[in-house]
Amino acid sequence: MNDPATVSLTTVRTLGERAKVASALLAQTSGEVRRAALRAMADALDAGSDHLVAINAKDVEAARGTLTNALVDRLTLTPSRLADMSGGLRTISEQPDPVGEVVEEWIRPNGLKIQKIRRPMGVVSVIYEARPNVTADVAGLCIMSGNAAILRGSSSALRTNLGITKILVEAAIGAGLPEHAIQLVDDTSREATVELMQLKGLVDLIVPRGGPALIASIEANATVPYLIDGDGNCHVYVDRSADPKMATAIVVNAKTSKPSVCNAAETLVVHSDLVEGWLPGALDALKQKGVEIRGDETVCRVWPAALPATEEDWGTEYLDLVMAVRVVEGIDEAIAHVNRWGTSNAEAIVTEDSQAARMFTAQVDSGTVFVNASTRFSDGGQFGYGAEIGISTQKLHARGPMGLRELTSSGYVVWGTGQVRT
Amino acid sequence: MNDPATVSLTTVRTLGERAKVASALLAQTSGEVRRAALRAMADALDAGSDHLVAINAKDVEAARGTLTNALVDRLTLTPSRLADMSGGLRTISEQPDPVGEVVEEWIRPNGLKIQKIRRPMGVVSVIYEARPNVTADVAGLCIMSGNAAILRGSSSALRTNLGITKILVEAAIGAGLPEHAIQLVDDTSREATVELMQLKGLVDLIVPRGGPALIASIEANATVPYLIDGDGNCHVYVDRSADPKMATAIVVNAKTSKPSVCNAAETLVVHSDLVEGWLPGALDALKQKGVEIRGDETVCRVWPAALPATEEDWGTEYLDLVMAVRVVEGIDEAIAHVNRWGTSNAEAIVTEDSQAARMFTAQVDSGTVFVNASTRFSDGGQFGYGAEIGISTQKLHARGPMGLRELTSSGYVVWGTGQVRT
Numbered sequence: 001m002n003d004p005a006t007v008s009l010t011t012v013r014t015l016g017e018r019a020k021v022a023s024a025l026l027a028q029t030s031g032e033v034r035r036a037a038l039r040a041m042a043d044a045l046d047a048g049s050d051h052l053v054a055i056n057a058k059d060v061e062a063a064r065g066t067l068t069n070a071l072v073d074r075l076t077l078t079p080s081r082l083a084d085m086s087g088g089l090r091t092i093s094e095q096p097d098p099v100g101e102v103v104e105e106w107i108r109p110n111g112l113k114i115q116k117i118r119r120p121m122g123v124v125s126v127i128y129e130a131r132p133n134v135t136a137d138v139a140g141l142c143i144m145s146g147n148a149a150i151l152r153g154s155s156s157a158l159r160t161n162l163g164i165t166k167i168l169v170e171a172a173i174g175a176g177l178p179e180h181a182i183q184l185v186d187d188t189s190r191e192a193t194v195e196l197m198q199l200k201g202l203v204d205l206i207v208p209r210g211g212p213a214l215i216a217s218i219e220a221n222a223t224v225p226y227l228i229d230g231d232g233n234c235h236v237y238v239d240r241s242a243d244p245k246m247a248t249a250i251v252v253n254a255k256t257s258k259p260s261v262c263n264a265a266e267t268l269v270v271h272s273d274l275v276e277g278w279l280p281g282a283l284d285a286l287k288q289k290g291v292e293i294r295g296d297e298t299v300c301r302v303w304p305a306a307l308p309a310t311e312e313d314w315g316t317e318y319l320d321l322v323m324a325v326r327v328v329e330g331i332d333e334a335i336a337h338v339n340r341w342g343t344s345n346a347e348a349i350v351t352e353d354s355q356a357a358r359m360f361t362a363q364v365d366s367g368t369v370f371v372n373a374s375t376r377f378s379d380g381g382q383f384g385y386g387a388e389i390g391i392s393t394q395k396l397h398a399r400g401p402m403g404l405r406e407l408t409s410s411g412y413v414v415w416g417t418g419q420v421r422t
Numbered sequence: 423m424n425d426p427a428t429v430s431l432t433t434v435r436t437l438g439e440r441a442k443v444a445s446a447l448l449a450q451t452s453g454e455v456r457r458a459a460l461r462a463m464a465d466a467l468d469a470g471s472d473h474l475v476a477i478n479a480k481d482v483e484a485a486r487g488t489l490t491n492a493l494v495d496r497l498t499l500t501p502s503r504l505a506d507m508s509g510g511l512r513t514i515s516e517q518p519d520p521v522g523e524v525v526e527e528w529i530r531p532n533g534l535k536i537q538k539i540r541r542p543m544g545v546v547s548v549i550y551e552a553r554p555n556v557t558a559d560v561a562g563l564c565i566m567s568g569n570a571a572i573l574r575g576s577s578s579a580l581r582t583n584l585g586i587t588k589i590l591v592e593a594a595i596g597a598g599l600p601e602h603a604i605q606l607v608d609d610t611s612r613e614a615t616v617e618l619m620q621l622k623g624l625v626d627l628i629v630p631r632g633g634p635a636l637i638a639s640i641e642a643n644a645t646v647p648y649l650i651d652g653d654g655n656c657h658v659y660v661d662r663s664a665d666p667k668m669a670t671a672i673v674v675n676a677k678t679s680k681p682s683v684c685n686a687a688e689t690l691v692v693h694s695d696l697v698e699g700w701l702p703g704a705l706d707a708l709k710q711k712g713v714e715i716r717g718d719e720t721v722c723r724v725w726p727a728a729l730p731a732t733e734e735d736w737g738t739e740y741l742d743l744v745m746a747v748r749v750v751e752g753i754d755e756a757i758a759h760v761n762r763w764g765t766s767n768a769e770a771i772v773t774e775d776s777q778a779a780r781m782f783t784a785q786v787d788s789g790t791v792f793v794n795a796s797t798r799f800s801d802g803g804q805f806g807y808g809a810e811i812g813i814s815t816q817k818l819h820a821r822g823p824m825g826l827r828e829l830t831s832s833g834y835v836v837w838g839t840g841q842v843r844t
Contacts, residue, residue: 024761028785100784108806112795121817122787204817219645225818246840253842339446361835362522363450365544373534373838382843383834384530395543395626395831396647397819409817412805413783416795418668420675421804 011187012195015150016202018180019123023148023204025178027120031097034144037175038093041143042086044171045136045164049082055163056132063156067130070260074130075157085136091386092140098404099146113415118408120146122204125196125224126389127152129210132160137387139168139182145407148181150203152196155188162186190217197222207390207402227397227406229390232262232345233317234375237334237360238278239351240271246372247350248282253374254348256289260319262391263346263378267314267324269334275302275327286323295325314341331356335363342366344393346378346400367392367400433609434617437572438624440602441545445570445626447600449542453519456566459597460515463565464508466593467558467586471504477585478554485578489552492682496552497579507558513808514562520826521568535837540830542568544626547618547646548811549574551632554582559809561590561604567829570603572625574618577610584608612639619644629812629824649819649828651812654684654767655739656797659756659782660700661773662693668794669772670704675796676770678711682741684813685768685800689736689746691756697724697749708745717747736763753778757785764788766815768800768822789814789822 026034045052056077063072104116124147128134135151142149153161165184172181185192197206200223208218209229218226236254238247254265270279275298283293283303293299294313295306306325313324314337328334338347348370349360357371368378378401380388385403392398398406448456467474478499485494526538546569550556557573564571575583587606594603607614619628619640628648630640640648658676660669676687692701697720705715705725715721716735717728728747735746736759750756760769770792771782779793790800800823802810807825814820820828 024785106806108804112799112804114805119787223641225816227818243840249840249842257843363446365541366833368834368836370836371838373836373841374843376843377534377836377838377841382530382534383536384528394647396649397831399831399833401834409819409821411788411821412790412823414790414792414795414799416793416799418665418671419795419799420671421679421796421798 012185012192013199013202015183015185016123016196016199019148019150019183020202022178022180023120023122026143026146026148026181027099029146029177031099033176034097034146035093037172037177038089038140038144040171040175041136041140041168042089042093044167045082045086045089048163048167049079052082052160052163052167053077053079056160059157059160067156071130071156075132075160077132077160081133085133088133088137088381088387089140092144092404095144095386095404097144098408103410110419111417112419115413115415116410117413118405118410121407121409123148123150123202124205124207124389124407125150125152125203126207126209127193127196127214129154130157132157132164134209135161135164135184136168138389139165141387141389141404141407143172143177143181145404147407148183150183150185150196152185152188152193158186158188193217194221197224200224209390227390227392227402228394230345230393231317231343232264232391232393233267233315233341233343234263234265234345234378235267235269235338235342235347236265236375237269237331237338237347237349238271238274239331239349239353239356240273241353241356242274242278242350243352244278247278248285250348250350250372250374251282252285252289254376255286255291255323256321257374257376259321262317263375264319265323265348265375266316266318267326267341269326269328269337271331271334272298272327272329279303283325290321292322293325294322296327298327299325317343331359335360339363339365344395344399345391346370346375348373348375434607434614435621435624437605437607438545438618438621441570441572441605442624444600444602445542445544448565448568448570448603449521451568451599453521455598456519456568457515459594459599460511460562460566462593462597463558463562463590464511464515466589467504467508467511470585470589471501474504474582474585474589475499475501478582481579481581489578493552493578497554497582499554499582503555507555510555510559510803510809511562514566514826517566517808517826519566520830525832532841533839534841537835537837538832539835540827541833543829543831545570545572545624546627546629546811546829547572547574547625548629548631549615549618549636551576552579554579554586556631557583557586557606558590560811561587563809563811563826563829565594565599565603567826569829570605572605572607572618574607574610574615580608580610615639616643619646622646631812649812649814649824650816652767652815653739653765654686654813654815655689655737655763655765656685656687656767656800657689657691657760657764657769658687658797659691659753659760659769659771660693660696661753661756661771661775661778662695663775663778664696664700664772665774666700669700670707672770672772672794672796673704674707674711676798677708677713677745678743679796679798681743684739685797686741687745687770687797688738688740689748689763691748691750691759693753693756694720694749694751701725705747712743714744715747716744718749720749721747739765753781757782761785761787766817766821767813768792768797770795770797
């Protein structure tokens with residue numbers, strides 16, 4: 001049994017088996033015990049801050065030269081980022097306990113009382129990339145929702161993630177949670193990851209938070225149910241009735257406040273009535289922030305600094321200071337464009353016309369549709385969830401930012417007094 | 423293009439493309455229009471009753487000798503069964519409209535109002551077997567929840583399903599619904615079914631209602647999201663505190679009222695305190711109904727007519743007048759048995775002890791957990807849904823009987839006044 005592949009496969013399955021045992025015990029803990037565990041985990045992170053920054057420095061050192069500067073930045077832990085992580089755990093601990101929540105309840109004519117009740121999923125695994133804050137976010141959300149967590153971070157963050165996990169696990173066990181409620185996969189090989197995706201019967205849900213290669217691997221290999229946290233080709237549609245200053249502020253914020261994230265806007269869709277009046281000034285404002293504009297024919301005519309957009313631009317998530325701009329004749333064409341090219345993450349309309357807002361929110365097929373607000377709010381923290389398990393870009397189970405409730409399933413409990421079926 | 427395989431593949435994709443167009447139009451219809459369409463569909467079924475019985479007679483004639491008597495019975499339409507189908511459509515039409523329902527709503531400190539809102543899934547396909555009533559049930563649930571339906575029934579029911587679909591489609595279009603909101607796949611080949619499972623981007627959800635071979639095909643081939651309507655290895659646990667008469671009535675009803683269906687009980691789990699007193703009489707009552715008992719050692723000792731059960735019996739869905747019986751020392755062992763062998767469809771506890779009821783309902787991992795009622799109530803009609811799209815035996819998205827709400831996804835709409843993210 002010295003074949004390394006065999007050893008790693010055994011290990012991942014063992015993690016799954018231990019997590020399944022832990023999940024049955026976790027499902028029986030009270031909300032108060034889980035809340036106290038999260039507070040203890042937050043305190044332990046604060047106490048271990050210097051230690052974790054020191055460990056993280058080794059990962060950062062090793063990553064320089066091999067990862068891009070942006071990825072090295074994501075990997076880097078600072079005392080301030082650690083304080084955000086412990087703050088997130090405390091916010092999660094203050095959310096309503098989803099376990100046992102009665103979602104609906106009714107009584108049938110035969111006297112049966114039917115309750116739809118939230119229960120933990122069981123064992124939840126999240127596969128993620130450089131940012132080590134995800135380790136604490138996912139552990140906290142899983143524990144508070146009564147689920148055992150199997151964390152699989154990137155190899156570049158392994159020392160840091162091991163350090164964070166060790167601190168969280170000790171605090172959780174000290175607070176009375178079962179062993180193996182939080183586990184980190186320390187084998188970051190492709191084989192071990194595929195094995196994790198195939199732990200059917202042990203893992204109840206996998207959330208892949210990563211790029212197209214990870215999503216493709218999940219779609220090709222996973223036998224465990226999964227929720228896709230996919231791309232964000234987000235749109236802002238500026239309607240004819242938009243408040244011009246508000247429209248510019250929202251477009252600039254959605255594009256430039258953090259271009260590298262999935263809720264940043266990639267395409268501006270604008271009503272043709274605004275082409276002469278509002279559009280050139282808005283594009284000037286984007287240019288001032290360093291944004292390159294790729295426009296359709298009309299855009300290039302009224303604002304000659306624009307590069308001509310090709311069809312590929314409508315489908316591209318730039319994650320950079322580039323924005324595609326398209327002019328439409330009306331809201332129907334805007335909705336059609338968004339539904340054709342969007343990736344169901346987040347879209348916004350800027351409008352003062354309530355009927356346009358109703359049409360857009362009813363017909364646009366996306367996780368979150370914003371009216372007069374930036375797409376950048378598509379985020380679990382911004383929704384008040386304390387953190388997020390991911391942003392679902394699919395329809396089944398959940399859409400948009402996912403917090404505690406999205407980590408539960410809703411089963412039925414039916415209370416009778418001896419009813420039989422005739 | 424005379425290759426039959428090519429022709430059929432093209433056809434299924436065309437159905438998907440038409441359904442996608444119809445779904446966008448359906449999502450914009452009001453609940454009143456959809457309700458009226460369901461009433462018109464019900465009226466049309468009533469008016470076409472004699473015609474459908476006559477068409478069905480040809481399917482039944484062709485099936486005799488090739489299908490089992492039980493399947494021929496399921497295939498057979500009678501005026502009374504047709505009246506149940508139209509009655510189901512009317513009940514569905516009276517349910518609350520799930521489309522646009524605000525599930526949750528809250529306001530953030532920055533003034534953003536976040537709403538979680540139900541929307542149709544889009545295009546829903548159900549693959550089912552002999553019973554033609556599913557054609558009307560699924561069409562009705564899909565339309566009322568704003569989804570386009572692609573129906574794929576069995577080849578043995580093709581004439582009947584074509585007849586039912588024609589009547590439903592004409593009534594729906596007459597009531598103002600878009601074309602192609604209801605479509606039947608008339609190519610029942612394996613190739614066409616696999617193509618249907620792979621219409622990613624066109625079909626939003628597939629529900630396979632069939633045996634292990636269909637489920638295996640879905641798991642191997644589907645690229646479209648699916649919800650498994652799986653086996654029903656259902657349990658009744660009779661606790662030490664159970665009311666003896668109620669316990670016997672529930673066990674006999676759960677096993678014998680309709681043994682061929684997925685919510686029939688297959689295993690009786692009984693507390694050891696009841697072995698001498700209650701158990702022999704209960705097994706006598708089952709025997710009187712023709713049930714063969716397969717028991718563990720204790721059961722065979724106190725009731726010698728029992729055959730010895732093997733481990734295989736705990737895992738078998740008999741769908742017949744056979745019941746496995748196991749004695750346990752306490753509720754923990756009962757829960758462990760159910761969670762080890764159950765298929766997450768429906769389980770029941772008979773008890774007068776509220777703490778035992780709480781433990782069982784909290785720890786048993788199943789779609790529906792009944793307290794003092796028969797497992798046979800795990801059914802959309804019995805839950806008051808008018809019909810069911812299936813019974814989910816998985817955790818993601820929905821568990822147990824699925825009605826209108828389970829045919830929606832919950833996305834976010836966020837209302838702002840110009841908020842940008844700092």
